[in-house]
Amino acid sequence: MTSTTDTRGTTEAVLPPPRGALRALLPALAAHRAMAARTCLAALLEHASLVALSALAAHxxxxxxxxxRSPSAVTVACLVALVVVRAVTTWREMDLSHDLAYRVLAVLRVRVFDGLARSAPARVAGRRSGDLAATAMADVEALEFFYAHTTAQLLASGTVFAGGTALLATVEPWLTAAVLPAAALLAVAPFADMRRRAERGSRTRTALAKLSADAVEAVDGLRELLAFGALGEHRRRLAGRGRQVGAAQSAEATGEAVAAAVRDLLIVGAVLGVVAAAAHSVAGGRLHGAWAPAAMTLALALLGPVAESARALSQAVALRAAAARVDAAVKAPALAPGPTAPRPLPPGPLGVQMRDVGFDYGAGPVLDGLDLTVPPGRTLALVGASGAGKSTCAHLLARFWDPSRGAVRLTSADGDAVDIREVSDAELRGSLALVGQEAPLFHGTLAENLRLAAPDADDGLLTETARLCGVDRIAPLDTPVGERGATLSGGQRARIALARALLARPRVLVLDESTAHLDNAGDAALAAVLRRESRTTIVIAHRAATIRRADRIAVLEGGRVVEEGTWEELSTRPDSALNRVLAATPG
Known part of the structure; x- marks a missing residue:
């Protein structure tokens, strides 16, 4: 393990990447076996033609x-043919290897995204968006060298070396004895410094990820940095991150330069050994005439592919950190795995039932034996102090997580209940919609953001839903909005998020403080819209006016529902838990 010092002078540990990280990515080639085979064949012909061309030219x-003796017409034709083969196979190998690499990277990017989506929000929460972007983009892109320049090169150079060595042994064993030690040392050299090379690569990938995270934060928070005069400090922090990246890359480049020097020394030693062996063979009469330079050239030409493979392997070892980050994202476990035999939801309105539900995030229980029932078509307000578990209930209903015990079910009017763990993800998302406290918008028009939940919704339904939620008063539907809705107010984003959810026509709607950015008039207007849309609604709110509009109210304390009833029933009790919550709520 190595350590680095961050921009604030804090020492940060950099763990070496696990062994086998690169091997774990080899199965990604399985879907491209034919292209991989053609790439290996082109690389084999490229190396073999160079060795043959060198030996024949020397002869x-x-x-x-x-x-x-002047070269015969056949010899000249062979030389020309080998030059052509060498040129064509070099081009073909580069074309195929890069085509293969970029095809694999395209699949890996999707798998990384799938892994992040599958394990969200737990594996994503707390991680910086720039760090996630570095894994999805920069780390995947770094693996291009591994797929394009390592696998085929190793197979081709090994095959050519084995065949050439066998041929050389039949011509002059002494030359083989001079070549084999150098080849063995070249092959072992990348592994001699493997740990430090992997650590240097890990330090570089970590520094790049932190720089990416800080840069994304700076762009997202540019207005706040300007407003509070903190831009200069953040610029100095970015400059510090840049220096860390530069230092890590410099150390990595220095290590590679030393490795290259060692390889060059080994080749020079091999040249001296081949010259000495050839001189000994010529003096002994075993090697003579034009075959002497040809055999010497063959011996040295065999070391070329080995040296190139050693260089590729050295650089690939430094990619272990990137490979480990990508592999961890691809293999991220699903926190809510899909059912093996999905059950269909019953038709008609759906209610919600939570029975003896327990859940924790690893630091003590958040929900502990929670029981909650919402009949189909009714509206329930879920109330509690901050940290009482209201958002956790919403996340369990949306199946971002599964409860550690108990069951969350969707029920029909006649009592037919289906555990959401038995429902396919597509059907669950089509039947239940969650509008969170922060519902981000995407770069595009208002209409494109609304259609995110229902891409096939017709224009009439889109226009009507936008009108009901007041989105049409924000701007025309073909108006572009900034990334994450940066050009809109919090209340405008809340209207768009609610309209987006309603456009999907969910049978159960969960609103997690989604109207907190609205004023009282806007909150009342959206409440009127929801009353027209007869569906089961769970509203998580702190505002008294929002709570009192619900059919029933459930109050959470200690991970359980401690009180349930109507506004009139609960607000008139002197010792009501609802009144305690409202009294403790600012504003």
Missing amino acids: TVGAAAIEG
Whole structure:
């Protein structure tokens, strides 16, 4: 384990990436077996043609210099053919290898996104968006070298070296003895410094991820940084992150330069060994004439692919950190796994039933034996102090998590109940909609943001839903909105988020403080819209005016429902838990 110092002078540990991270990404090639095979064949022909061209050229020069023979027409034709084969296979190998790599990366990006979505929100919560973006984009992109320049090169160079060595052994064993030690050292060299090389790569990937996270935060919070005069401090922090990236990349480049120097020294040593072995063989009469330079060239040409593979392997080892981050995202476990045999939801209005529900985030129970029932078509206000578990109930209903005990069910009017763990994700999302406290908007028009929940909704329904929720008073539906709705107020975003949910026609609607940004008039107007839309609604709110409009009210304390009734029943009790909550709510 190594450590780095952050921009505030704090020492941060950088853990080395786990072994096998690169091997874990090899199965991604399985869907492209044919292209991978063609890439390996092109690389094999490329290396083999270079070795053959070098040896034949040396033999031709040797024959001309030593024996005074001009090259025959067949020899010239072979040389020309080898040059053409070398040129074509080099181009073809580069074309195929990069095509293969970018196809695999395209699939990996989708798998990373799927992994993040599958494990959200637990694995995403608390992680910075820039760090997630670095995994989804920069780390995946870094693996291009591994897929394009490592796998096929290793297979091709190993095959060519094995065949060439066998041929060389039949010509002159002494040359084989001079080549094999250098080849063995070249092959072992990438592993000799593997741990430190992996740590340097991990330090670089970590520094890049932190720089990305800080840069994204700076862009998102630019207005606040300007408003509070904190832009200068944040710029200095970004500059510090940049220096960390530069230092990590410099250390990585220095390590690679040292490795390259070691490889060059090994090749020089091999050259000296081959010259000495050739001299010994010529003196002994075992190697003579034009075959002497040809055999020497063959011996040295065999080391070229080995040295290139050693270089590729050295650089690939540094990618273990990126591979580990990508592999962890791809294999992220599902917190709410899909059912093996999905059950259909009953037709008609749906109610909600939570029985003996327990849940915790790892730091003590949030819900502890919660029981809650909302009949179909009724509106329930869920009330409690901050941290009482109201949003957790919403997240369990939306199946972002599963309860640690108990059951969450959707029920029909005749009592038919289906545990949401037995419902397919597509049917659950089509039947239940959650509008959260922060419902982000995406870059695009108002209409495109509304259609996110119902892409096939016709224009008439879109226009009517926008009118009911007052979205048409914000701007025309073809008006672009900024990323995350930056050009809109909180109340406007709340209207759009509610309209988006209503456009999907859910049978159960959960509003988690989604009207908190509205004034009293806007809250009342949206409440009137919801009354026209007869569906089961759970409203999580602190505002008394919002709570009193519900058919029933449930008050949470200690992870349980401690009080339930109508506004008239609960608000008139002197010792009511509802009154305690309202009295403790600011404003």
